[in-house]
Amino acid sequence: MTALLEVSGLRTSFKLESGGEFAAVDGISFSVEAGRTLGIVGESGCGKSVTSLSIMGLLPKGQGRIAAGSIRFEGRDLATLTPAEMRALRGNRMAMIFQEPMTSLNPAFTIGDQLIEGIRCHRDLSHADARAHAIEMLRRVRIPSPERRIDEYPHKLSGGMRQRVMIAMALSCEPRLLIADEPTTALDVTIQAQVLDLMRTLREETGTAIILITHDLGVIAELADEVVVMYSGLIVERANVERLFALPQHPYTIGLLGSIPQLHLVQDRLNAIEGQVPTPMTEIQGCRFAPRCPFAADRCLQAAPPLVDLGDGHSAACWRAPLEADAEIELVA
Amino acid sequence: MLHYLLKRLAAIVPTIFFVTIIIFGLQQLLPGDPAVILAGEDQDPNVIAYLQKKMHLDEPLPVRYGYWIAGVVHGDLGESLRIQQPVLGLIEEKLPVTLELAVIAMLIALVIGIPAGIVSAVGKDTVWDYAANVIALWGLSTPNFWLGILMILLFSVSLGWLPASGYVSPFEDLQANLAAMIMPAFVLGNAIAAVLMRHTRSAMLQVLNADYVRTARAKGLDERSVVLKHALRNALTPIITLGALEFGTLLSGAVLTEQVFSIPGFGKLIVDAVFNRDYAVVQGVVLFTSSVYIVLNLLADLAYFLVNPRLRG
Ligand SMILES: Nc1ncnc2c1ncn2[C@@H]1O[C@H](COP(=O)(O)OP(=O)(O)OP(=O)(O)O)[C@@H](O)[C@H]1O
Numbered sequence: 354m355t356a357l358l359e360v361s362g363l364r365t366s367f368k369l370e371s372g373g374e375f376a377a378v379d380g381i382s383f384s385v386e387a388g389r390t391l392g393i394v395g396e397s398g399c400g401k402s403v404t405s406l407s408i409m410g411l412l413p414k415g416q417g418r419i420a421a422g423s424i425r426f427e428g429r430d431l432a433t434l435t436p437a438e439m440r441a442l443r444g445n446r447m448a449m450i451f452q453e454p455m456t457s458l459n460p461a462f463t464i465g466d467q468l469i470e471g472i473r474c475h476r477d478l479s480h481a482d483a484r485a486h487a488i489e490m491l492r493r494v495r496i497p498s499p500e501r502r503i504d505e506y507p508h509k510l511s512g513g514m515r516q517r518v519m520i521a522m523a524l525s526c527e528p529r530l531l532i533a534d535e536p537t538t539a540l541d542v543t544i545q546a547q548v549l550d551l552m553r554t555l556r557e558e559t560g561t562a563i564i565l566i567t568h569d570l571g572v573i574a575e576l577a578d579e580v581v582v583m584y585s586g587l588i589v590e591r592a593n594v595e596r597l598f599a600l601p602q603h604p605y606t607i608g609l610l611g612s613i614p615q616l617h618l619v620q621d622r623l624n625a626i627e628g629q630v631p632t633p634m635t636e637i638q639g640c641r642f643a644p645r646c647p648f649a650a651d652r653c654l655q656a657a658p659p660l661v662d663l664g665d666g667h668s669a670a671c672w673r674a675p676l677e678a679d680a681e682i683e684l685v686a
Numbered sequence: 687m688l689h690y691l692l693k694r695l696a697a698i699v700p701t702i703f704f705v706t707i708i709i710f711g712l713q714q715l716l717p718g719d720p721a722v723i724l725a726g727e728d729q730d731p732n733v734i735a736y737l738q739k740k741m742h743l744d745e746p747l748p749v750r751y752g753y754w755i756a757g758v759v760h761g762d763l764g765e766s767l768r769i770q771q772p773v774l775g776l777i778e779e780k781l782p783v784t785l786e787l788a789v790i791a792m793l794i795a796l797v798i799g800i801p802a803g804i805v806s807a808v809g810k811d812t813v814w815d816y817a818a819n820v821i822a823l824w825g826l827s828t829p830n831f832w833l834g835i836l837m838i839l840l841f842s843v844s845l846g847w848l849p850a851s852g853y854v855s856p857f858e859d860l861q862a863n864l865a866a867m868i869m870p871a872f873v874l875g876n877a878i879a880a881v882l883m884r885h886t887r888s889a890m891l892q893v894l895n896a897d898y899v900r901t902a903r904a905k906g907l908d909e910r911s912v913v914l915k916h917a918l919r920n921a922l923t924p925i926i927t928l929g930a931l932e933f934g935t936l937l938s939g940a941v942l943t944e945q946v947f948s949i950p951g952f953g954k955l956i957v958d959a960v961f962n963r964d965y966a967v968v969q970g971v972v973l974f975t976s977s978v979y980i981v982l983n984l985l986a987d988l989a990y991f992l993v994n995p996r997l998r999g
Pocket residue numbers: 367368377395396397398399400401402403404413416417452535568632633
């Protein structure tokens with residue numbers, strides 16, 4: 354069976370002011386099976402949003418481009434599609450929820466206008482039918498009195514409500530793939546929990562595959578089946594969620610895990626690892642994590658470690674992997 | 687929000703009052719005694735004295751101001767001493783001319799400026815963008831009277847397609863009227879189109895990077911709806927204000943352009959009145975056009991408020 358989404362060797366570059374280009378995402382591969390949830394974790398700036406925008410074909414024109422690799426969705430190479438074919442997928446077969454609920458809705462139109470427009474773009478429905486469907490979607494994302502709310506402008510809604518509207522919009526055409534780019538980061542903790550709960554319920558109802566992007570391992574633990582850990586434009590570790598939490602192999606992942614006291618607790622930011630993520634612009638010869646890695650050895654500075662399969666669908670990009678158990682404990686403690 | 691508009695409305699009265707003081711004050715700076723100028727060549731002291739009395743020139747400034755304001759409040763803008771006509775009548779006579787010129791010029795400006803701004807924003811850094819910017823720069827830096835003269839030379843003198851000057855009322859002969867109006871309207875509209883284009887471009891550039899525009903694309907909408915609906919709607923707000931102000935400026939009369947094309951509108955009326963020290967006319971017309979400007983400003987705010995749901999509350 355081919356996967357619903359297959360990303361291989363994706364490299365996405367942005368123009369530099371100085372004229373050159375830098376790779377914000379530098380050759381990453383992963384796949385998502387129908388109905389499964391893939392979590393992507395990593396600190397700010399590691400390329401999570403760029404990855405999702407690349408998949409959606411929404412990279413800012415003239416600034417960013419897919420420089421290498423391929424993205425296959427439902428068996429089709431997205432690079433070969435015409436703009437019209439791509440539009441027919443977007444919002445329909447694949448949909449996205451953005452990081453910024455406060456600014457992602459158009460302030461000049463009612464939420465009803467914005468929902469109905471998306472529905473009618475892909476479904477041959479009358480305005481009245483589309484409106485009924487939009488109300489139904491708002492009800493499904495637990496917006497109270499949707500018949501009334503549908504005619505309101507976004508500024509009347511709280512951040513959590515707006516993100517619900519975005520979720521309703523994204524799910525309104527029953528996409529096979531939903532990319533949720535930090536859907537809760539901008540929200541209060543209690544609202545975060547509600548929205549995550551909602552996503553879980555909707556996933557069960559619809560069977561949609563989800564790419565859940567976050568820098569919150571608590572969220573990953575709650576929702577993901579598989580996990581990809583990104584660092585500075587690269588995938589440094591990939592495994593199913595139980596394995597990743599039980600036997601993390603990359604020192605970066607171990608550091609991330611060390612920074613959450615209890616896995617089921619939602620926590621906002623991972624900042625327990627010292628040092629800073631090198632920007633993708635900095636040219637690094639060896640392992641990109643070396644400047645922050647407690648295990649860094651000479652070899653690490655000379656060549657970048659490849660992503661190596663360690664068995665059981667677990668892979669890591671570290672010269673030291675697989676790690677010995679005592680090394681792990683030393684770091685976590 | 688209604689509260690805000692009422693406040694704006696209430697502010698109109700003191701604003702216009704302030705304007706009257708400025709108009710009256712500036713007027714005093716004009717050199718020459720109007721009575722002397724009006725008295726003509728003979729300079730008969732009796733006539734001068736009579737005129738001075740009639741114009742209250744023998745009284746102190748505040749009193750003269752008082753006379754004028756009292757009239758204004760009662761809807762009487764005084765009388766032109768030179769042509770012996772009520773100022774209000776003169777305004778009524780010239781208003782349709784200036785209004786027609788302003789409307790046509792504004793239409794030309796909107797039809798050129800906004801699409802050009804959109805195209806150059808959407809095609810930023812393409813030839814379209816460069817072309818639009820070069821033309822806009824040309825439009826901004828070309829003096830109206832010079833462009834007017836060039837157009838007359840080309841279309842009237844060389845080609846003989848359009849009359850060089852001479853205004854015909856649209857009710858008499860619409861075609862002749864439009865033929866006389868099109869060049870001055872283009873000259874005025876062209877300059878405003880350039881301003882509108884630049885503002886539309888920068889507003890669109892800002893809005894095209896907005897998150898909600900990305901959302902619109904993520905829904906699968908075509909570029910047309912993304913640009914013309916989602917982006918333009920939000921970019922339009924500052925442009926409405928600008929357009930209203932430019933229109934207000936047009937309504938106060940295009941002095942040079944009206945002069946070049948001999949269009950008998952406000953511009954020409956004011957110039958003639960200033961040269962003749964026809965105080966009542968200058969004061970009346972300037973007060974009228976300033977009031978129109980102030981009201982348009984308010985209407986622009988109202989429009990701003992109508993297209994901006996956040997302000998509607
Ligand atoms: N439009 C752009 N132009 C230039 N560089 C960009 C652009 N968008 C993203 N980048 C760069 O790409 C890199 C990855 O950014 P990205 O937004 O994917 O990070 P992220 O993992 O989503 O972070 P966050 O958790 O803060 O959302 C960053 O270094 C960023 O500066």
